[in-house]
Amino acid sequence: MDVLELARLQFALTAGAHFLFVALTLGLATVVAVLQTRATVGRSAIHARMTRFWGRLYVINYAMGIVTGLVMEFQLGLSWSGLTHFAGNVVGASLAMETLVAFFVESTFLGLWVFGWDKLNRWAHLAAIWVVTLTAYASAYWILVANGFMQNPVGAAPGGEGLRLTDAAAVLTNPSTLQAFWHVLAGALVTAGFFLAGVSAWHLLRRTPEAEFFGRSLRIGVFVAAPALFASAVTGGRQLQLIRDIQPHKWAEFSDGSSAARVGALLMLTSFAAMFFFSLLNVLLALSRRVIVTARLWHVALIAAIPLPYVAMISGWVFREVGRQPWVVDGLLTTQDAVSDLSPSAIRFSFALFGTAFAVLIAVNTWLLARQARRGPDPVTRGPEPVTQGVLV
Amino acid sequence: MTETMAAVLLGFFATGYFVLGGADIGVGMMLPFLGRDGGRRRLVVATIVPFFLANEVWLVATAGLLIGAFPALEAELFPGLFPLIVALVTGWIVRDMGLWSRERAGARVWPAVCDTVVTLGSWTVAGAWAWILAGLLTGVTDGVAGGAVVALLGAVVVALFALHGLAFAGLRLPGRTGGRARFALTAGALAAVVLAVGARLEFAGSAADDATLRLLVPAVGAVLPLLLIGQVVTWWVFRHRVAGPSSP
Numbered sequence: 001m002d003v004l005e006l007a008r009l010q011f012a013l014t015a016g017a018h019f020l021f022v023a024l025t026l027g028l029a030t031v032v033a034v035l036q037t038r039a040t041v042g043r044s045a046i047h048a049r050m051t052r053f054w055g056r057l058y059v060i061n062y063a064m065g066i067v068t069g070l071v072m073e074f075q076l077g078l079s080w081s082g083l084t085h086f087a088g089n090v091v092g093a094s095l096a097m098e099t100l101v102a103f104f105v106e107s108t109f110l111g112l113w114v115f116g117w118d119k120l121n122r123w124a125h126l127a128a129i130w131v132v133t134l135t136a137y138a139s140a141y142w143i144l145v146a147n148g149f150m151q152n153p154v155g156a157a158p159g160g161e162g163l164r165l166t167d168a169a170a171v172l173t174n175p176s177t178l179q180a181f182w183h184v185l186a187g188a189l190v191t192a193g194f195f196l197a198g199v200s201a202w203h204l205l206r207r208t209p210e211a212e213f214f215g216r217s218l219r220i221g222v223f224v225a226a227p228a229l230f231a232s233a234v235t236g237g238r239q240l241q242l243i244r245d246i247q248p249h250k251w252a253e254f255s256d257g258s259s260a261a262r263v264g265a266l267l268m269l270t271s272f273a274a275m276f277f278f279s280l281l282n283v284l285l286a287l288s289r290r291v292i293v294t295a296r297l298w299h300v301a302l303i304a305a306i307p308l309p310y311v312a313m314i315s316g317w318v319f320r321e322v323g324r325q326p327w328v329v330d331g332l333l334t335t336q337d338a339v340s341d342l343s344p345s346a347i348r349f350s351f352a353l354f355g356t357a358f359a360v361l362i363a364v365n366t367w368l369l370a371r372q373a374r375r376g377p378d379p380v381t382r383g384p385e386p387v388t389q390g391v392l393v
Numbered sequence: 394m395t396e397t398m399a400a401v402l403l404g405f406f407a408t409g410y411f412v413l414g415g416a417d418i419g420v421g422m423m424l425p426f427l428g429r430d431g432g433r434r435r436l437v438v439a440t441i442v443p444f445f446l447a448n449e450v451w452l453v454a455t456a457g458l459l460i461g462a463f464p465a466l467e468a469e470l471f472p473g474l475f476p477l478i479v480a481l482v483t484g485w486i487v488r489d490m491g492l493w494s495r496e497r498a499g500a501r502v503w504p505a506v507c508d509t510v511v512t513l514g515s516w517t518v519a520g521a522w523a524w525i526l527a528g529l530l531t532g533v534t535d536g537v538a539g540g541a542v543v544a545l546l547g548a549v550v551v552a553l554f555a556l557h558g559l560a561f562a563g564l565r566l567p568g569r570t571g572g573r574a575r576f577a578l579t580a581g582a583l584a585a586v587v588l589a590v591g592a593r594l595e596f597a598g599s600a601a602d603d604a605t606l607r608l609l610v611p612a613v614g615a616v617l618p619l620l621l622i623g624q625v626v627t628w629w630v631f632r633h634r635v636a637g638p639s640s641p
Contacts, residue, residue, distance in 0.1 A: 108627060
């Protein structure tokens with residue numbers, strides 16, 4: 001493989017890994033924030049325990065999101081200096097906004113939330129998770145400002161050596177950005193809903209002692225996923241229309257041919273259809289409290305369905321990004337012209353290093369996530385609070 | 394004017410990173426020295442763990458601002474420093490995962506593995522920074538610098554990280570003395586290095602277009618209070634020395 005192909009593959013693997021973790025993080029943060037609100041406002045013990053348990057899984061997952069995100073930010077500078085050179089005035093600026101306006105606040109307040117359980121008053125602690133959730137949304141928005149511009153470059157004109165910003169409002173309200181933003185939010189909630197339902201089903205299937213806890217969690221998962229799926233269908237359909245208008249070459253890939261973009265689109269639609277019909281069934285079954293606890297076959301299906309949203313998310317993303325090729329900024333800059341002037345050995349070195357590091361880290365993270373999910377929530381009756389300073393959640 | 398403001402902001406975030414993030418990197422480097430056994434190391438890690446997230450965001454912000462406000466400078470620095478930045482980022486993420494995962498599994502073997510990873514990662518990060526900063530100090534911006542002067546300057550920077558970590562441990566680790574004056578001294582030394590590097594970089598002519606800066610700089614200025622509130626609250630909440638180790 002040449003430098004361009006390696007750089008593309010490296011970025012695709014990094015961004016793909018990042019996207020998978022972000023999908024769950026974004027959705028789970030919302031669920032945890034709502035759970036903690038109910039626990040705090042209603043002084044509900046079971047919601048407090050749910051906040052702890054699902055919050056712990058959220059944090060484990062978040063760690064991988066940060067790690068992959070860091071590598072991605074630096075990779076943009078390392079491998080794609082042609083992009084920052086040409087479109088830095090728009091793409092670079094929105095990435096800067098993401099780091100400063102969103103991620104900085106998000107990560108600082110996440111630290112306060114994770115380590116502040118016994119140190120902040122409960123309202124301040126609740127406020128922390130909401131700041132984290134809302135800034136996570138803001139982060140997704142700013143990233144999609146950059147990405148939306150690369151799909152549909154509006155609000156900029158050629159000037160000097162690259163593009164100049166001419167209409168900030170057009171960049172910030174780019175339809176390619178806004179529609180993708182709502183679509184990603186909906187997809188993230190679907191991912192979180194299936195995750196909640198699947199993990200809960202595992203405990204119910206194994207008849208662990210927490211039937212009430214996981215029965216309720218399963219219902220939350222099902223009733224979050226179903227409307228979110230509907231929202232993802234609406235936002236996804238509108239995006240297809242938009243593509244037909246603004247990216248005819250991507251539309252051509254979608255409707256005909258055998259490219260990776262088309263395969264991605266079809267896989268996305270197939271997994272969506274599977275989730276949609278499964279979700280209808282879930283909603284019906286989840287209406288009965290007895291069925292929730294006893295339907296073992298359904299539990300197995302719910303566990304098996306955990307990966308479905310991931311498949312849909314990643315294949316939809318492949319369609320969005322690969323379908324834009326050979327352009328990095330649609331119609332203006334090719335990937336060939338955007339790749340840095342790197343030696344083949346340099347890119348091979350970084351590919352091997354990041355590839356190995358990610359493989360190990362993702363394996364460790366998945367192991368920890370599964371371990372924590374299996375262990376279940378903390379017991380209800382506790383002695384005096386142990387000193388847990390510096391111990392995560 | 395906006396260009397100068399952007400450069401000042403960049404310097405502010407970079408200094409913030411080296412002063413704050415430098416402390417937890419230094420503690421990670423000195424982990425085997427500060428904690429001879431597993432119980433004690435757990436305590437040492439507990440001194441930095443509530444801070445490392447709030448510290449590393451300063452670097453993420455620095456990189457973001459460099460890409461957004463000085464794309465030409467970024468395009469010159471990053472490809473030239475490629476191997477060092479790759480080493481830096483690798484050390485960083487490995488170290489982070491060590492800190493994140495330490496308490497998640499097992500009682501002896503897994504924490505020991507994580508401690509080793511944190512130490513190696515911290516040395517890698519400090520070493521990569523030392524090389525990068527030493528090279529920039531000698532005026533090399535488009536490649537990896539070499540030579541005796543760079544090696545000497547690099548060794549000084551690595552030592553500064555370690556001393557800064559020890560000074561931070563003096564503030565939070567039971568049984569260690571130090572005090573704020575010593576922390577301020579190592580912090581000042583690291584800040585001086587950053588500012589010296591900043592003075593050697595060519596900001597003029599490498600900034601983004603004025604239309605972009607006129608939006609970016611005020612936006613950053615507007616959110617700055619919120620960023621700083623989060624930081625101050627973090628330092629206030631975790632201002633005490635760590636208590637005993639977690640219950641068995």
